[in-house]
Amino acid sequence: MSKDYLAARQKKLxxxxxxxxxxxxLVTSETNVTYLTGFSxxxxxxxxxxxxxxxxxxxxxxxxxxxECPGLDVYIRKATESMTAxxxxxxxxxxxxxxxxxxxxxxxxxxxxxxxxxxAVQWIPVSGLVEELRMIKDVSEIQExxxxxxxxxxxxxxxxxxxxxxxxxxxxxxELEHAMRRFGARQAAFDPIVAVGERAAxxxxxxxxxxxxxxxxxxxxxxxxTQKGYRSDLTRMIVHGRTSAKFEKVYQTVLxxxxxxxxxxxxxxxxxxxxxxARTIIQKAGFGKQFTHSLGHGIGLDIHEGPRLxxxxxxxxxxxxxxxVEPGIYLPGWGGVRIExxxxxxxxxxxxxxxxxxxxxxxxx
Amino acid sequence: MSKDYLAARQKKLxxxxxxxxxxxxLVTSETNVTYLTGFSxxxxxxxxxxxxxxxxxxxxxxxxxxxECPGLDVYIRKATESMTAxxxxxxxxxxxxxxxxxxxxxxxxxxxxxxxxxxAVQWIPVSGLVEELRMIKDVSEIQExxxxxxxxxxxxxxxxxxxxxxxxxxxxxxELEHAMRRFGARQAAFDPIVAVGERAAxxxxxxxxxxxxxxxxxxxxxxxxTQKGYRSDLTRMIVHGRTSAKFEKVYQTVLxxxxxxxxxxxxxxxxxxxxxxARTIIQKAGFGKQFTHSLGHGIGLDIHEGPRLxxxxxxxxxxxxxxxVEPGIYLPGWGGVRIExxxxxxxxxxxxxxxxxxxxxxxxx
Numbered sequence: 001m002s003k004d005y006l007a008a009r010q011k012k013l014x015x016x017x018x019x020x021x022x023x024x025x026l027v028t029s030e031t032n033v034t035y036l037t038g039f040s041x042x043x044x045x046x047x048x049x050x051x052x053x054x055x056x057x058x059x060x061x062x063x064x065x066x067x068e069c070p071g072l073d074v075y076i077r078k079a080t081e082s083m084t085a086x087x088x089x090x091x092x093x094x095x096x097x098x099x100x101x102x103x104x105x106x107x108x109x110x111x112x113x114x115x116x117x118x119x120a121v122q123w124i125p126v127s128g129l130v131e132e133l134r135m136i137k138d139v140s141e142i143q144e145x146x147x148x149x150x151x152x153x154x155x156x157x158x159x160x161x162x163x164x165x166x167x168x169x170x171x172x173x174x175e176l177e178h179a180m181r182r183f184g185a186r187q188a189a190f191d192p193i194v195a196v197g198e199r200a201a202x203x204x205x206x207x208x209x210x211x212x213x214x215x216x217x218x219x220x221x222x223x224x225x226t227q228k229g230y231r232s233d234l235t236r237m238i239v240h241g242r243t244s245a246k247f248e249k250v251y252q253t254v255l256x257x258x259x260x261x262x263x264x265x266x267x268x269x270x271x272x273x274x275x276x277x278a279r280t281i282i283q284k285a286g287f288g289k290q291f292t293h294s295l296g297h298g299i300g301l302d303i304h305e306g307p308r309l310x311x312x313x314x315x316x317x318x319x320x321x322x323x324x325v326e327p328g329i330y331l332p333g334w335g336g337v338r339i340e341x342x343x344x345x346x347x348x349x350x351x352x353x354x355x356x357x358x359x360x361x362x363x364x365x
Numbered sequence: 366m367s368k369d370y371l372a373a374r375q376k377k378l379x380x381x382x383x384x385x386x387x388x389x390x391l392v393t394s395e396t397n398v399t400y401l402t403g404f405s406x407x408x409x410x411x412x413x414x415x416x417x418x419x420x421x422x423x424x425x426x427x428x429x430x431x432x433e434c435p436g437l438d439v440y441i442r443k444a445t446e447s448m449t450a451x452x453x454x455x456x457x458x459x460x461x462x463x464x465x466x467x468x469x470x471x472x473x474x475x476x477x478x479x480x481x482x483x484x485a486v487q488w489i490p491v492s493g494l495v496e497e498l499r500m501i502k503d504v505s506e507i508q509e510x511x512x513x514x515x516x517x518x519x520x521x522x523x524x525x526x527x528x529x530x531x532x533x534x535x536x537x538x539x540e541l542e543h544a545m546r547r548f549g550a551r552q553a554a555f556d557p558i559v560a561v562g563e564r565a566a567x568x569x570x571x572x573x574x575x576x577x578x579x580x581x582x583x584x585x586x587x588x589x590x591t592q593k594g595y596r597s598d599l600t601r602m603i604v605h606g607r608t609s610a611k612f613e614k615v616y617q618t619v620l621x622x623x624x625x626x627x628x629x630x631x632x633x634x635x636x637x638x639x640x641x642x643a644r645t646i647i648q649k650a651g652f653g654k655q656f657t658h659s660l661g662h663g664i665g666l667d668i669h670e671g672p673r674l675x676x677x678x679x680x681x682x683x684x685x686x687x688x689x690v691e692p693g694i695y696l697p698g699w700g701g702v703r704i705e706x707x708x709x710x711x712x713x714x715x716x717x718x719x720x721x722x723x724x725x726x727x728x729x730x
Contacts, residue, residue, distance in 0.1 A: 040571075059657065060569045079657065101473075108468040108476050109492055127474055174546040181539040191552075204425045206405075292424065292444060 003071065005140045006038050012133055014050050022100035022124050024049025026087075026114075029105045031301045032130040034229060039069050045087065052094050056086050084113045091117060100126040135298055135306045136320035142344060144230035145299065145322055148189065149342060149353045151224035152232045155180030156356060159220075160238065163365065165213025169194040172220075173207040180224040189223030189231035190303045200237075200336040203293055203328060216241025217363075219338060229301050233324050234354050235340035240365040247337075250287070250329050251360055254337045257281040257327045258358075261295060261309075265325070265343055265350040271313035278327040279311070287329045296324040299342060321345040322353070368436065370505045371403050377498055379415050387465035387489050389414025391452075391479075394470040396666045397495040399594060404433050410452065417459050421451050449478045456482060465491040500663055500671045501685040507709060509595035510664065510687055513554065514707060514718045516589035517597045520545030521721060524585075525603065528730065530578025534559040537585075538572040545589040554588030554596035555668045565602075565701040568658055568693060581606025582728075584703060594666050598689050599719050600705035605730040612702075615652070615694050616725055619702045622646040622692045623723075626660060626674075630690070630708055630715040636678035643692040644676070652694045661689040664707060686710040687718070 013036065017025060027033050027046040036046055037055060041064055044057040054073040057065060065074050077086035091099075101114065103125035114123055137145065158179035159172065167175070172194040180188060195205035197215020205219075212218060216239060223233040237251065261278035275295040282291045294310035299322055307315040309323055317323075322345070328338030341354040378401065382390060392398050392411040401411055402420060406429055409422040419438040422430060430439050442451035456464075466479065468490035479488055502510065523544035524537065532540070537559040545553060560570035562580020570584075577583060581604060588598040602616065626643035640660040647656045659675035664687055672680040674688055682688075687710070693703030706719040 041569075060567070063567065064571070103473040103477075106473050108466075108471050108473060108490055111473050112468075125473060170546075174543060178539060178543045181535075187556075202425070202428065204406075206429070 005138050006036065008138065009036055009133060010048060010053065013048060013130060016129060017049065017100065020100055020124060020126055020129070022049075022098050022126070023096045024052070024094075025100040025126060025129065026102070027130060028102055028110070029130065031229075032102070032105075032134075035130060035134055035301055037069050037072055039065060039072075040229060041065075043083075045083065047087075047090060047094070049096065051096075054090055056083065056090060084117065087114075088117045091121065092119060096121065098122045098124060100124045100129075102130075103127050131306060134300055136318055137300060137322055137344075138320070141230060141300065142320070142322070144226050144228055145232060145342070146353060148185070148224045148226045148230050148232035149234075151180050151183045151185040151226065152189070152222060152234055153354065153356055154183040155185065155224060156220070156222065156234070156236070158182070160365070163212055163238070163240070165211060167212045168209045169196055169199070169207035169212075169218075170209060172212065176220070176222055180222075183224075184227070185224035186227045186229070187225050189225045189233060193219065193221035195219045195336075198333055198335050200338075201330045201332045201334065203330060203336070203338070212240070215335070216243050217247065217335065219336060221338065221340065223299075223303070231299050231301070231303050232342055232354070233299050233303060233340065234342065234356060235326055235338045236356055236358065237337055237339070237363045238365055239363045247335070248360060249285075250331075250337045251363070253282060253285040253287060254327050254329055254339050255358060255360070258325055258339045258341070261325050261327065262341065262343055262350065262352060265317060265323075265345060267317055267319055267345060267347065269317050271307050271309045271315050271317065272311055274317070274325075275309045275311055275313070278325070282327060282329060290329045290331055291327060292330060293328065296326050296340075298323050317345045319345050319347045370503050371401065373503065374401055374498060375413060375418060378413060378495060381494060382414060382465065385465055385489060385491055385494070387414075387463050387491070388461040389417070389459075390465040390491060390494070391467070392495060393467055393475070394495065396594075397467070397470075397499075400495060400499055400666055402434050402437055404430060404437075405594060406430075408448075410448065412452075412455060412459070414461065416461075419455055421448065421455060449482065452479075453482045456486065457484060461486065463487045463489060465489045465494075467495075468492050496671060499665055501683060502665060502687055502709075503685065506595065506665065507685070507687070509591050509593055510597060510707070511718060513550070513589045513591045513595050513597035514599075516545050516548045516550040516591065517554070517587060517599055518719065518721055519548040520550065520589060521585070521587065521599070521601070523547070525730070528577055528603070528605070530576060532577045533574045534561055534564070534572035534577075534583075535574060537577065541585070541587055545587075548589075549592070550589035551592045551594070552590050554590045554598060558584065558586035560584045560701075563698055563700050565703075566695045566697045566699060568695060568701070568703070577605070580700070581608050582612065582700065584701060586703065586705065588664075588668070596664050596666070596668050597707055597719070598664050598668060598705060599707065599721060600691055600703045601721055601723065602702055602704070602728045603730055604728045612700070613725060614650075615696075615702045616728070618647060618650040618652060619692050619694055619704050620723060620725070623690055623704045623706070626690050626692065627706065627708055627715065627717060630682060630688075630710060632682055632684055632710060632712065634682050636672050636674045636680045636682065637676055639682070639690075640674045640676050640678070643690070647692060647694060655694045655696055656692060657695060658693065661691050661705075663688050682710045684710050684712045
């Protein structure tokens with residue numbers, strides 16, 4: 001990652017500290033540390049402020065930090081030195097009487113430990129500040145997510161070509177992850193869902209020993225994670241047998257809702273408006289109660305980030321946000337259909353980052 | 366998992382609540398919820414006490430809960446109902462003025478939310494109580510870890526047979542995970558380490574594009590996770606070229622230290638004694654400073670659990686504990702050697718659960 005992008009992220013964060021009345025922020029969320037420094041390891045805290053920015057890590061990561069974070073001020077604690085003892089040393093040198101901490105991440109026990117440090121610090125709870133910055137992706141992040149999409153799509157092609165009637169959901173999920181890794185993915189973005197027939201009625205189906213041949217269709221919800229940790233998230237249906245007219249009706253309804261919702265995406269539109277666009281179409285077709293979840297969510301270093309495309313979310317879309325659009329209709333005991341793409345909000349509208357065909361004909365194996 | 370084991374775990378926990386002055390404990394750690402109920406999903410809290418035990422979950426898990434937790438009292442919250450709102454409803458029905466919460470897990474924001482609930486509850490911080498129970502594995506857990514060992518070992522055989530000079534560390538790590546899944550693993554117990562030549566000097570090496578053929582030896586640190594979430598953890602060296610006399614000397618030193626430490630394992634011996642047994646042998650051979658970490662750690666639902674076999678840990682070993690024994694010698698720029706097995710503490714001594722050959726000859730491909 002270019003140092004310029006990291007510097008810009010740090011600068012943006014620092015510029016917000018005044019507003020919360022803190023000289024610096026102690027970042028303890030691993031993902032937020034990665035976002036601000038490019039460091040991909042764990043067990044490390046970042047103290048970031050106008051006067052000083054320092055990463056506290058340990059000896060396992062000395063070499064990795066030199067490679068990943070050249071120029072970053074690093075404090076390597078000894079094996080016998082606890083994280084809080086190391087932090088105490090760093091704080092003694094700095095003069096930071098008011099410090100923010102991530103109250104949505106820090107446990108009660110850790111806050112107790114922080115409160116006992118000398119010199120005395122006034123700890124100010126700060127919730128979701130870095131996560132708010134992370135909602136808007138910069139150019140290097142958009143590039144990473146494009147890469148995660150490409151890895152997912154190429155892996156899916158291999159997986160689709162490998163399908164047999166005998167393959168179980170579990171084997172399918174494993175083959176899919178393995179295939180994405182062939183194209184450079186560090187791992188799957190999340191445990192892939194391969195749900196055969198009626199199991200597709202479970203929005204978060206866990207793969208079982210059920211075989212692909214046991215029903216005429218399956219649902220696949222998958223994504224890739226790049227080496228740097230960025231993720232993609234897609235869903236497609238695969239039809240390999242005779243389906244009913246009802247199946248096609250459900251499919252076309254979901255597709256129509258998804259396409260309309262994507263079309264609605266542009267800066268200034270609220271998340272709930274986009275959700276409502278899809279929901280109205282599904283309701284009119286008589287399946288409103290079977291669309292049981294929000295329309296979508298942001299993706300990035302986490303598989304679920306802000307903003308959420310949900311019924312009560314008034315957040316306005318802004319250029320640089322990347323969201324999933326994934327309406328679904330779930331009929332217990334019968335099956336379900338979901339179609340999901342990843343969409344970048346651009347200055348003038350949107351760009352669909354994913355490109356696996358999704359018209360009904362293309363689902364047929 | 367048999368309901369009897371789960372009932373026994375719950376009973377043990379409940380019997381300890383009096384000591385901490387609470388009528389019940391709110392379990393928010395996902396892993397601890399799994400341990401106490403057998404439920405393998407996430408986003409669920411368990412309220413457990415003498416008068417009532419109830420799991421609060423959501424609609425995605427209704428079917429899974431019926432399968433995994435028959436007989437467990439379950440509150441399914443609606444999509445529009447927050448977890449804390451659901452908890453409030455449950456608490457209103459119960460009469461629990463003093464409630465424990467997992468202070469090492471609960472974030473400051475969550476405690477704020479809990480403190481605002483009605484009826485008013487006195488929240489008592491409880492740290493590591495379930496984790497303490499988890500240190501001693503029951504028969505069903507030992508069986509699961511044996512399964513995780515078997516999956517890891519069979520996967521390793523396939524991986525070892527597949528090795529080529531051209532294979533990269535990353536490809537190797539992916540093939541290894543894929544092979545373990547062939548034998549029923551849900552996934553790798555942790556990201557496998559495949560470290561070629563001098564990269565073996567990094568105790569937590571992250572796989573790179575380095576090829577197996579670039580050095581005469583490699584280190585492989587891997588394990589499997591069963592469908593129920595239990596883990597194994599092994600390390601072996603593979604030699605496929607001409608190594609130096611120094612390599613064999615380092616190898617034999619680590620092996621001697623590891624075998625001696627395993628021999629020392631029995632009930633009543635302290636963790637630090639076992640660590641010291643290995644450390645003394647490595648120190649005498651002149652490599653004391655190159656053995657930079659603790660000797661081992663417990664394994665179970667987490668890859669790192671109690672007890673830690675470390676220099677300052679006075680915990681006494683007890684029957685049912687399962688620990689890794691993994692001394693290592695790391696020489697930056699040259700390479701490293703680590704050998705790791707999983708050992709069960711029995712009533713009369715110990716049983717080594719892992720059985721991949723480790724004499725020097727057997728490392729040669």
